[in-house]
Amino acid sequence: MDKVYVVCPNCGKKLFRIDNTSEYKNIYIWCKNCKKEIKIIEPKSQSSK
């Protein structure tokens, strides 16, 4: 199990971490940097594959 950062697709700010075995579809989170709600579609996995 690896932890990967979920980053804002707009500004690239690291928002939270999640383990890369997790599956999720749509997460909405408030980005303090962009000052708006953004939609997270899937995590950027750095180590798998």
Ligand SMILES: [Zn+2]
């Ligand atoms: Zn942002």
